[in-house]
Amino acid sequence: MRQASSLDVTDGAELRTYRTRLVAVPQRFALARRSVGAQLRLWGYDGLVDSAAMCVTELLANVHRHVSSHECGLMLQALPEGVRISVSDRSPALPVAEEEPDWHAERGRGLFLLSRTADRWGSERTPTGKEVWVVLLDPEAAPGA
Numbered sequence: 001m002r003q004a005s006s007l008d009v010t011d012g013a014e015l016r017t018y019r020t021r022l023v024a025v026p027q028r029f030a031l032a033r034r035s036v037g038a039q040l041r042l043w044g045y046d047g048l049v050d051s052a053a054m055c056v057t058e059l060l061a062n063v064h065r066h067v068s069s070h071e072c073g074l075m076l077q078a079l080p081e082g083v084r085i086s087v088s089d090r091s092p093a094l095p096v097a098e099e100e101p102d103w104h105a106e107r108g109r110g111l112f113l114l115s116r117t118a119d120r121w122g123s124e125r126t127p128t129g130k131e132v133w134v135v136l137l138d139p140e141a142a143p144g145a
Helices: 026-042 046-066 110-117
Strands: 002-010 013-023 071-079 082-089 120-126 129-137
Touching (some): 026 046, 046 071, 046 082, 110 129
Antiparallel strands (some): 002 013, 013 071
16 A cells, blocks of 8 residues: 655645555555554544444445456545545546445445434546545534533
């Protein structure tokens, strides 16, 4: 996994980002989860590590299952209220979450679970494919916390 962490300043506000390129194969998912967890702890978002691990696993699993090239980008952005996690790949096909998955099926529950874990999620086409993202809010960063 090639990794890069950066600290940018935009309009006086700190924008912290972490980027890596990887191949979305199940054997690498644990390493990706550990990298994400370490970065979130570094930024002080310890309480988001478990939810982020589940979301990253699902995003990478979707690349593995649905995209011919398993190469993808993983990006974390520290926000004042939490973190934005995105995975970009070369397929323009946008994911669709089922309202209620078939709980007896072997597959098809991942995006449903992701939609229930993340505070917000979405996808958008990019010039080279698509980006699927989640936002996890830190309860300790909420006003009045």
